[in-house]
Amino acid sequence: xxxxxxxxxxxxxxxxxxxxxxxxxxxxxxxxxxxxxxxxxxxxxxxxxxxxxxxxxxxxxxxxxxxxxxxxxxxxxxxxxxxxxxxxxxxxxxxxxxxxxxxxxxxxxxxxxxxxxxxxxxxxxxxxxxxxxxxxxxxxxxxxxxxxxxxxxxxxxxxxxxxxxxxxxxxxxxxxxxxxxxxxxxxxxxxxxxxxxxxxxxxxxxxxxxxxxxxxxxxxxxxxxxxxxxxxxxxxxxxxxxxxxxxxxxxxxxxxxxxxxxxxxxxxxxxxxxxxxxxxxxxxxxxxxxxxxxxxxxxxxxxxxxxxxxxxxxxxxxxxxxxxxxxxxxx
Numbered sequence: 001x002x003x004x005x006x007x008x009x010x011x012x013x014x015x016x017x018x019x020x021x022x023x024x025x026x027x028x029x030x031x032x033x034x035x036x037x038x039x040x041x042x043x044x045x046x047x048x049x050x051x052x053x054x055x056x057x058x059x060x061x062x063x064x065x066x067x068x069x070x071x072x073x074x075x076x077x078x079x080x081x082x083x084x085x086x087x088x089x090x091x092x093x094x095x096x097x098x099x100x101x102x103x104x105x106x107x108x109x110x111x112x113x114x115x116x117x118x119x120x121x122x123x124x125x126x127x128x129x130x131x132x133x134x135x136x137x138x139x140x141x142x143x144x145x146x147x148x149x150x151x152x153x154x155x156x157x158x159x160x161x162x163x164x165x166x167x168x169x170x171x172x173x174x175x176x177x178x179x180x181x182x183x184x185x186x187x188x189x190x191x192x193x194x195x196x197x198x199x200x201x202x203x204x205x206x207x208x209x210x211x212x213x214x215x216x217x218x219x220x221x222x223x224x225x226x227x228x229x230x231x232x233x234x235x236x237x238x239x240x241x242x243x244x245x246x247x248x249x250x251x252x253x254x255x256x257x258x259x260x261x262x263x264x265x266x267x268x269x270x271x272x273x274x275x276x277x278x279x280x281x282x283x284x285x286x287x288x289x290x291x292x293x294x295x296x297x298x299x300x301x302x303x304x305x306x307x308x309x310x311x312x313x314x315x316x317x318x319x320x321x322x323x324x325x326x327x328x329x330x331x
Contacts, residue, residue, distance in 0.1 A: 005054040008047075008101040011035070011082045013093040013111075013118045016046035023089045024048075030078045031056070038104060040111055045093075045118040047107055048086060057100060083264045091126045093118060093269040117271070125268060127235050128205065131261035133245065134213075135192050135227035137185045138256055185254030189226050192255050195248040196227070203241035204231040208267040223256060230267035238262065 009030055014020070016039040027035045029050045039046035055061065065071050079097050086092040101107035111118075200207055213225040233241050242259060249257040 006051040007054050007057050008038070008104060008107050009033070009050045009052045009057065010038075010095055010099040010101065010107065011048045011050070011079060012086055012095055013045045013122070014048060014086060014090045015122060017090070020090050023085075027082065027085060028078075029082045030075050032078075035082055038107055038111070040108055040115070044115045045111065045122060047111055048082065048092075049107070052100075057098070062098060083266075087129075087264045091122050092264055093121055093125070094264050094266050095269070121268075121270065125232070125265050128232050128265065128268075129235060129238060129262040130265045130267055131204075131231050131233055131238070131241065131259060132263070133196055133200075133227070133229045133231060134225055134258040134260075135189055135196070136223035136225055136256045136258065137189055138223045138254055186226075188252040188254040192249055192252055192257060193227050196229070196245065196257070199241065199244045199248065200229075200231050203237040203244065204233045206232040206268060210267070232265060232268050 011029060014037075016037045021037060024035050024037065029035045031050075031052055033050035033052055035048060035050050037046045038049045056065070076097055083092060083094045101110065208230040210228045210230060212228050231241070245257060245259050249255055
């Protein structure tokens with residue numbers, strides 16, 4: 001880097017192989033920096049790293065750069081690109097955005113300290129993939145349209161409509177109908193959640209329940225998000241898992257089930273650190289409104305966070321950079 005002081009940027013943990021080194025040749029990550037492996041001297045998991053300019057990635061510089069949403073989005077995309085590339089060639093434990101070490105010695109020290117945890121987690125995640133499942137209560141218009149599709153149109157022999165009620169009575173009837181329709185949609189959402197839990201019990205090995213999405217992420221036609229789960233699914237169960245979910249809401253016009261993935265296991269990268277288990281294994285504390293999809297302007301934050309716990313949302317559709325506890329970051 002032309003003699004400029006540098007820091008080590010760590011994307012993930014994986015098992016080093018010569019084949020993976022070959023695949024990484026030519027891959028670039030944040031700031032268009034080359035990506036390589038930092039393995040320990042003995043056998044064991046390795047960090048996937050880039051060298052980045054210290055002047056641009058030091059703590060004070062990052063505080064201001066995290067306020068630059070364009071920079072943050074580009075960085076989150078680059079981080080996520082490396083993670084997704086790795087998943088095509090190896091089992092990977094994604095680390096949070098902007099996990100940094102002062103030098104290779106300190107990074108290797110942290111790697112050795114976490115070796116047993118990393119090894120066990122990589123074994124758990126081998127041949128598994130993460131899928132996101134959300135349930136939305138449909139908007140009034142969407143629900144009404146779906147409900148209308150389930151009823152036959154009146155025939156010419158249908159009785160003539162009754163005389164129109166007074167404006168006050170019509171208003172009360174409309175309010176009552178809205179109330180009943182909303183209650184019905186919540187009942188359908190409960191049915192959908194029960195069906196999803198049953199499907200996950202058959203096809204997934206672990207589940208993380210993230211907080212539901214609120215605010216701008218669920219405005220517009222999405223409706224109200226009432227379930228936001230991540231499921232770890234064996235690769236040989238993925239097709240059956242998705243097929244079952246496709247059928248789960250077919251007879252529930254008041255709700256919408258959204259399935260995303262396959263993703264790198266952002267929600268399962270590290271063992272649970274708090275009581276967030278929903279009956280299976282809680283994951284790495286991924287940010288609440290997250291999924292790993294990197295498309296801009298949809299429904300996630302990037303889970304950005306430095307080793308100093310400075311989180312920032314990138315506005316990208318990502319659990320990209322899930323909020324895992326980076327081991328000894330910035331040590």
